[in-house]
Amino acid sequence: MNMFVVATLGVLITMVFALVRAFLGPTVYDRVLAANMFGTKTVLLIAVAGFLTGRPEWLDLAILYALMNFTGMIALLRFSKFANLASDEQLK
């Protein structure tokens, strides 16, 4: 069995677990945590799948997803804390 198939399956199983927590999660923070974990695992999935299909150029997409994941989560947290996207006055 190809080693990248195993790695892809492992990452996919973890993504399913994160999705279950995102659906169950009692608070919004649980859901954000699960979404963050899902995003990190998406980066890994793209990287591993790129190697699996013999096209490592997909790593560029993985870098982009890592950036988007971080930015999106910080934006979401600001939104949940200030109920808008936090002007400078609110942060002081």
Place this chain on the structure above:
Amino acid sequence: MEGLREIAVWVCLLMGCGFSIIGGIGMIRMPDFYTRSHAASITDTLGAALILLGLGLHSGLNLVTVKLFLIFLFLYLTSPTAAHALVKAAYSKGLDAPDVEEATGAALAIRKEALAAAQRGEGD
């Protein structure tokens, strides 16, 4: 030499997947938000690092390795930051860990009772 490298790649990928899956199980099984964030954030960094290390060992030394190192660096900078921001937001919103509070409350009550009993004993 080539077989040795293949074994190293296998070990790295399997350990990375193992840590990831353990983190996923922790996400589901842990009782409250703070313990869940502990399980998720720690295994996130270690699992990702091991999987990326395995991929880097497989590809050898070229542009792909540089990109893998960039992803690794970025995940290592942002994943703990994101976890910290998330837990801080939850804490500042006053999200309690119910089990912990209950347990420490019970422990405090027992200790107060013991102290009071000791003082009564001294008084008598």
